[in-house]
Amino acid sequence: MPTIEQQAARLLEENDVRRAPVPVDAIARAAGLDVRYAPTTDDVSGALIRDGKAAVIAVNSAQHENRQRFTIAHEIGHYILHKRTERHFDEDFRIDYRNSVSSEATERSEIEANGFAAALLMPEIFLRRDLLRVELDENNPDPAIQTLAVRYKVSRRAMELRLLNLGFISPV
Numbered sequence: 001m002p003t004i005e006q007q008a009a010r011l012l013e014e015n016d017v018r019r020a021p022v023p024v025d026a027i028a029r030a031a032g033l034d035v036r037y038a039p040t041t042d043d044v045s046g047a048l049i050r051d052g053k054a055a056v057i058a059v060n061s062a063q064h065e066n067r068q069r070f071t072i073a074h075e076i077g078h079y080i081l082h083k084r085t086e087r088h089f090d091e092d093f094r095i096d097y098r099n100s101v102s103s104e105a106t107e108r109s110e111i112e113a114n115g116f117a118a119a120l121l122m123p124e125i126f127l128r129r130d131l132l133r134v135e136l137d138e139n140n141p142d143p144a145i146q147t148l149a150v151r152y153k154v155s156r157r158a159m160e161l162r163l164l165n166l167g168f169i170s171p172v
């Protein structure tokens with residue numbers, strides 16, 4: 001069984017994606033997912049609806065573009081990792097779910113979908129390469145985090161978590 005990181009990396013390879021920002025909408029469509037954007041209330045981020053072979057990702061287009069990208073990547077994660085789920089609705093899920101220690105199944109699947117989203121939007125090999133060019137000050141990593149977040153089209157918080165999880169920066 002390949003790891004979540006490996007599954008995300010394989011999807012990038014199949015789509016010939018070699019640099020940030022990762023075209024997450026195009027990747028979803030290439031995987032056979034229909035992506036539909038509609039504005040809705042802020043407590044909903046998105047949904048994955050599977051009906052036989054067809055599947056649709058719904059995205060709350062009222063949220064920030066970076067958040068929409070994370071939502072699509074998160075729903076692709078559910079699509080690939082949680083094959084038996086027919087309907088999955090994401091309330092305004094926390095991107096740092098990963099830090100939670102709960103072992104509840106729903107929460108575990110959210111952690112997995114977030115892990116997949118982070119790996120897809122911020123691939124380790126891309127970051128390794130970009131970190132050679134971005135000056136990362138251990139004592140003040142914020143400017144580097146900001147630069148990378150803009151380049152990868154993710155939120156500052158998502159980039160910070162990814163760099164922490166990969167061990168590129170240390171917790172303060």
Ligand SMILES: [Zn+2]
Nearest residue numbers: 078090110113
């Ligand atoms: Zn979810």
